[in-house]
Amino acid sequence: MNERPNLNQAGFGNLAPAPKGLLARGDTSGRIRVVGRSVSVFYGEKQALIDVNIDILDKSVTAFIGPSGCGKSTFLRCLNRMNDFIDAARVTGSVEIDGVNIYDPEIDPVQLRARVGMVFQKPNPFPKSIYDNVAYGPRIHGLARTKSDMDEIVITSLEKAGLYKEVKDRILEAGTGLSGGQQQRLCIARAIAVNPEVILMDEPCSALDPIATARIEELIDELRQNFCIVIVTHSMQQAARVSQRTAFFHLGTLVEEGETSEIFTNPRQSRTQDYITGRFG
Ligand SMILES: Nc1ncnc2c1ncn2[C@@H]1O[C@H](COP(=O)(O)OP(=O)(O)O)[C@@H](O)[C@H]1O
Ligand SMILES: [Mg+2]
Structure with a gap:
């Protein structure tokens, strides 16, 4: 992993080939899992997202790219109703996951956020042990009947997040004692532990060094076998490395969405x- 250059520093338009081990581009055979229709978001009077329409495929990674302030995070938060927590925010339009409108009054947002997990920019483990960080969601949602069921969930989740081997001898120690990259993988394990279908990541590597970033990117590539993943990234190189689909946002609109290779070579x-040639940013 050490020989991997820091591609975040590379110039725009100078896209690196997929690192060894990552699957070929263009594998977008998954079915549609998330459908956004005419999604707009207002913060008070100000409209931050304008009439976004998108189909997001299962078992693939979709990257949201675009200049700062263009609405990437705002739209990501629409997908698990995190905008509910922002008093000024008002969402119109619909978001369907597996055919169900998540803004329907019947939907319990707490259950929804178990199905649509989120990983943030800054790793945010709870001030609890590694074990309890992962067990937290399953406990709330009553997913384990016995201690050994819970052990199983915790271990499996840590394994899927590529962290188990590194922490198995200190699983009762504080999650906050881990390195930044490990903390982010712990947060991914915590999201996975409640069996989500969709995982949202908002610039999950921007607080990490290049080696930890590479580790998370490899993990994202493994996770896409089983999940629908949406990642916001300010790095076009990262989008090119980890995603199969890319959506370009600008000034609150979704300008275009398509196969990553197409977006970067033939938009x-x-x-x-x-944008991809660096004429504005
Ligand atoms: N909580 C908020 N309250 C008011 N305005 C917000 C809030 N969050 C984002 N905005 C505004 O919405 C626009 C889109 O922001 P954001 O979705 O964070 O963009 P991005 O993630 O692409 O950088 C920006 O103009 C930003 O200032
Ligand atoms: Mg953002």
Whole structure:
């Protein structure tokens, strides 16, 4: 992993080939899992997201790219109703997951957020042991009947997050004592522990060094076998490395969405072309 250059520093338009081990591009055979229709978001009077329409495929990684402030995080939060927590925010339109509108009054947002997990920019483990960080969600949702059921969930989740081997001898120690990259993998294990279908990641590597970043990118590539993953990234190189689909946002609109290779080599919109060639940022 050490020989891997820090591609975040590479110039725009200078996209690296997929690192060894990552699957081929263009494998987008998954079915549609998330459907956004005419999604707009207002913060008070100000409209931050304008009429977004998108189909997001299962078992693949979709990257949201675009300049700062263009609405990437705002739209990501629409997908698990995190905007509910922002008093000024008002969402219109619909988001369906497996055909169910998540804004339907019948939907319990707490259950929803177990199905649609989120990983944030800054790793945010709870001030609890590694074990209890992962067990937290399953406990709340009553997923384990016995201690050994819970042990199983915790171990499996840590394994899926590629962390188990590193922490198995200190699983009762504080999660906050881990390195930044390990903490982020712990947060991924915590999200996985409640059996989500969709995992949202908002710039999950931007607080990490290049080696920890590479580790998370490899993990994302493994996880996509089983999950629908949406990642916001300010790094086009990262989008090119980890995603199969890319959505380019600009000034609150979704300019275009398509296969990552197409978006980066042959975009349909001139605004996308301008952005990926570094003409504005
Ligand atoms: N909690 C908030 N209250 C008011 N305005 C917000 C809030 N969050 C984001 N915005 C505004 O919405 C726009 C989109 O922001 P955001 O979704 O964070 O963009 P991005 O993630 O692409 O950088 C920006 O103009 C930002 O200032
Ligand atoms: Mg953001």
